[in-house]
Amino acid sequence: MNAPTDISMKTDDVLRVELEVFKHEHRDLDEAIRALQEKGTADQLTLQRLKKKKLYLKDKIALIEDRLTPDIIA
Numbered sequence: 001m002n003a004p005t006d007i008s009m010k011t012d013d014v015l016r017v018e019l020e021v022f023k024h025e026h027r028d029l030d031e032a033i034r035a036l037q038e039k040g041t042a043d044q045l046t047l048q049r050l051k052k053k054k055l056y057l058k059d060k061i062a063l064i065e066d067r068l069t070p071d072i073i074a
Contacts, residue, residue, distance in 0.1 A: 007067055019064045022057050029054040 007015060033050050036042035 007064060012068060015064050015068055019061060019068070022061050022064070026054060026057045026061065029057065 010018070029050055033047060033054065036047060036050075
């Protein structure tokens with residue numbers, strides 16, 4: 001599938017769906033990181049990769065939210 005990756009090419013409806021998917025993934029990663037840290041079974045490289053992916057998702061979420069939220073000048 002050749003879906004556009006640039007958010008300027010996507011409709012608001014598509015962005016809302018992606019936003020929910022990204023938020024869900026972000027929560028799942030947060031829970032996985034917490035569980036691995038509590039058990040102490042994960043190596044540092046694995047934790048680093050999960051945290052990096054979580055930050056990437058956070059940035060994508062912020063970018064989409066900025067696009068969906070209109071700028072209101074008071």
